[in-house]
Amino acid sequence: MNTLLPKLDRHAQARLLRIATHAGALLPLALLFYDFWYYRLGADPVREAILRTGKPALILLLLSLTITPLMSLAGWKQLQPLRRPLGLYAFLYVCVHLAIFVGVDYELNLRLILDGLVNNPYVVVGFTAFLLLIPLAVTSTKASMRRLGKNWKRLHKLVYAVGVLAIWHFLWLAKDNGEALIYAGILAFLFLLRFQPIRQPLMRWRRALQNRRRRPAASKRAAIQPEAEL
DSSP, X not given: OTTXXXXXXXXXXXXXXXXXXXXXXXXXXXXXXXXXXXXXXXXXXXXXXXXXXXXXHHXXXXXXXXXXXXXXXXXXXXGGGGHHHXXXXXXXXXXXXXXXXXXXXXXXXXXXXXXXXXXXXHHHHHHHHHHHHHHHHHTOSHHHXXXXXXXXXXXXXXXXXXXXXXXXXXXXXXXXXXXXXXXXXXXXXXXXXXXXXXXXXXXXHHHHHHHHHHHHHHHHHHHHHHHHHO
């Protein structure tokens, strides 16, 4: 990460990354409101709005899951503060997604909503993912981490189940199954990185690469010292 932002100190890097995260996460929602205001959502604006809130939710969820591997495997510790906002923005988009579906598409009609839950499996899958996200969003604070202790990590492993359900839900709704399969592949890869037989060789490779980079710098310092003594 330092090589990507070489002229900035750690605090400036963290501030810039936070600003970019907030701006990037809110951009799809801003564009959705803009297109809604100027009647640019197409022939079926409700479906378009549902898709354009569901997809960012899935992407933000996957981005939040990439933070830990990037920290441990690439050493980008500056990304750690971004994990929580990415997850909360994913939850925000899920809430907007559900609100449009229930409030606009189904017009808050309880009978239609119940019929949808019974007759449409993708509704059940999506709603289950939403229910699983609620405790994750509620316990995302530092106070919850301290209060729950080791149970906090156990609870937040549910995010992978949410990811599976979200992709399954997206697969039913999206016209392009190839895109859903790409997301599924990313989630599967992130899940595999949690296993020690895969994680450990990557960690060893990273340490070997770091040591290789340090050697030329150490040899340069060793060569400069005798010259300084002369």
